[in-house]
Amino acid sequence: MGISYEFKRAYSILFRVFYEKVHIEPILTSLESPFGKKSIQRITDITYGVSRHNLFLEELIKKLSKIEFRKIEKEILIILKIALYQLILNPVRPEYAIIDEAVEFTKTIGKENSSRFVNAILRKILKKPQIKKEIYSFGPPEEKLSIKYSHPLFLVEKWIKDFGKKRAEEILEENQKIPKVDILVNIKKISLKEMKDVLLKNKIVAEETDLSPAGLKIVKGNIKDLPKEVKNNFYVMDISAQSFSYLFSLFKGNAFSDLASAPGGKSLCIRLFYKFKIHISSDLFISRLIKVKKNFENFGEDIKILIQSILKPSFKEGIFDRILLDAPCSGTGVLRKNPEAKWRLNKNFFYEYKRKQKELLASALDLLCQGGLLLYITCSLEKEENEEVIFELKEELGNFEIFKEYNMKIPILNYLEPSGFIRIFPQDELDGMTGVILRKK
Template sequence: MTPGARISAAIGLLERLDAADAPPADKLLADWARNNRYAGAKDKSAIAGMVYGTLRRRGQIDWWLSRCQGGAPTARARILIWLQLGQGQQLTDMDGAFTGDRFDPPPLTGAEKRVAVELASQRGFELDCQPLSAAANVPDFLSDELTSLYGDTAAVQLSAHGEEAPVDLRVNTLKGDRKTAAERLAAEGVEAVSTPYSPIGLRLRERRPLTGTAVFKDGLIEPQDEGSQLAALMVEAKPGMKVVDFCAGAGGKTLALGAAMENTGRIVACDVSEARLTRAGQRLKRAGVFMVERRHLSSERDKWVKRRAARFDGGFDRVLVDAPCSGSGTWRRNPDQKWKLTREGLDEVMAKQAAVLDSAARLVAPGGRLIYVTCSILPSENEAQVAAFLSQNPSFFTHPAADVWKEAVAGSPYPGDTENPFLRLTPKDHDTDGFFVAILGRKLG
C-alpha cells in the first residue's frame, strides 16, 4: 500500500469508530485486516498506529484544531494533526500522500495547509496552557472528578493512559507453575518475565500472538492484565468454598478462581449474556476447570437469585461482583471507548452498579464476603458506590484490603496505600489497568 492508501484506510476506520454502533477499535481493525488481505504486515501496523495514535491524543488534537481554527474535528482533520505532531511529517510529506490519485485521500485544502503552517514550529502535542481535558486526553465532563481524585498530579497520572498496555498472562496453576510456563514460552520463541505483584503472572517482553502456541492450547496460560489477576486473588477463594462470580462475562476471573480453589468446591458463573457464558465454557474446558456451573441470568434480579437467597440465606462464602463500569481503567487498551462515554451513559452505568451490588449481596452467607471490583478509576463508581451500599446495608462492613492481601497474596509487596481500606491500581503507579477492589464482609449476626 502507498502511504496515501494507508492514510485513507486509517481515516475510514476512524470515521467508522465515530458511529454510535461502532464495534471496539481492536475488533474493527481485526475485521478490516481480515477483509483486506492485500495489506501486508507493515501496512496493518502503520494503519493501526495512526488509528490508535489519533485516539490516544484526540483531546489534544481537537484542542489544536480549535486553536488553529482548523474547522470541525473530523477524522481527516485529526489524522492530519497526528501526522504532523505525532509522526513529525512536514507539509511537503503530507502533500505527497494526499494526492487524490487512486486510493490516496483528496489533496489538502487551503485551510488544511494553513493549519499545517501554523503548527510547523510546534514539537509534540503539549502546551502549558492546555486544560486538563486536553492535556490528559479525557472527556471534558470528567475533569472536575479527576482533578479532585489526583489533584496536581492529575495530568501525570492520566498521561499513563495514553501509553500502550503490556501483555500480561496468568499462569494456570492447575497445570503448572510460573517457571514451567516461562520455559515453555521461551521454547516457542516468546520471552516473558515475572510480573512485579502477581505471583502467578508473566509479562511479555514484546507483543506476540499466543493463540497458536502449544502452551496456550494446553491451557497453561491465559491472557489477563496483572491488575485483573490481583482482583481475583483478593477474593481469597479457597478449596472447598462456594463462590459466585456474579458478572462473569467470558470467564477471565472465573478461571482464576477455579485455579485458586484447586478445582474443588463450587463456582457459579453468572451473566446476562449467554454468548459470553458460551465463550467462558470453551475457556474453562481448555484450562481444565470443571467445578463451574454457568448460569444465564435475565437481569441482576433474576428469579434464581431470589430463590437462592431466600432458601439458603445466601449461602455463598464469596460473591465477586466485577461490576459493569465506564472502563476508564482500560483506556490504554481501549482509547476509543473514552470518547463514547457521556455523562448520561455514566449515570446509567452507576445505577446498574448499585442494583447489581444490592442484588448480589443477598447471596453472601453470614461470615462471607462480597468483593466489589471495577476496572474504573472514577470515585463515583468506586468509593461512592461502596459508601452508598454500606449506608443501606448495615449487616456489611469493610475488610481493609491491605489485611486481606497479607493472606491472599502472601510474599508479594502490597501495591496499594495501607491507609486506604480499598485497593486502587493505576497505569501510572503500577503499570496495570486501573482497578478498584473493595472487600465487604457480612456480619454473623
C-alpha cells in the same frame, strides 16, 4: 502518488469510532490486510494513536485553521487528524508523502473543494512546529493538562479534586502510553519458567511479577501469532485483575458464584488457585457464557454456567459463601487500552453507573450467606462507582460490613487504603482497578 490501504482502513475505522461510537478493539481483532502483518500494525498504530491524542489534534486544527472548527466537515476532520498524527506524533514516513496522501484522499471521497484547505493546514504545521507546544502553554492548569494529555477537561478537574494534582497528572501520563500485554499462565500444566522458555523460543520476552503467582508481563514480542498449543497454556489478562483474583482465592469456601462472569478471566484465575466444591459462572447472554466455558476448557477445567440476570437470580437466598461481582462500570482505569472511551464520558456517566451498581450489589448480597464474603470490583477509579456505592448501600441495607482483617502479606495489600478499599492506579503498566471485600452480617 497512490493512497495506501492503511490510510483508507484507518479512516473508515476512525469514522465509525467517532461518529457511530463503535469500539476499536473488536474491529482490529478481526482485521485482515492483503499486505500482511506490518500493514495491520500500521492501521492499529494510527487508529489507537488518533483516538489517544484526539483532543490535542483537535486543538492543533483549531490553532491552524481560519475556518471555525464546528464548521469543518467531519470527514475532513478525520483526514486531518490522521495526517497530523503521522506528521507530529508518529513521524516514520516522509512528510511530503503524508501530506500528498491526505490531499488525494480528500479528493477521492468527493471533497475536492476541501483539498486545498487540507493541504494548507498540513503545510502550516511544518512551518510552525512550535505550535504543538504553544497550545498547552497558556491558560488554567487544568486546561493545559487536558490538552497536553488529551483527556476531557471535566475528567481532569475531577481527578485533581479527588486525587490531587500530582496523582492526576500521573494517571493522565500513564493513559497516553501504549499498553503492553499480560498473561495468566496455566501453572497446573506448565511452570512460569517453562512458559518463559517457550515464549523465548518464539522470540517473545516475558517477566514475572510479584502481584500474581501465575502472571507474566510480555516485555517484547507479539503473542498473536503463537501456535494454538502454546496459546492454550495461557489467558490474556491484566496483572491487576489477576492480583484481585488471587487475593480472593485465599479466602477459601465451599460455594462460589461469579455473577457477571463473561469473559470469565477472574473466575478462571480464582479456579487456578483454589477449587470450590460448587463453582458457578452466570451471565445474561449465552454467547458470552460460551466464551467463559471455552476459556475454562482450554485450561482443562470444568465449569457450570447459567444464563440469568443478577437482578432476577434463580438461586435461593444465602446459597453462596463466596461471590464475585465484577460490576459494569465507566472503565476510567483502563482508558490506556480503550482510549476512544474517553470521548464518550460525561459528568452524569458515573452517577448512572452508580445507580445500576447499587441495584446489582443489593441483589448479589441476597445470595450471600451470613458470614460470607463478596468481592466487589470495578475497572473504574471513581469514588462514585466504588466508595459511594458501598457506603450508601451499607446505610440503606445495614446487612454487611467492609472486611479489613487481612492477616496475609501479599503485594496487592500495598494498595490497601484505610477505608478498606484496594485501589490500583494506572502505573507501572498496570490497569487501574478498585475493589473491596464485603462480609454479610
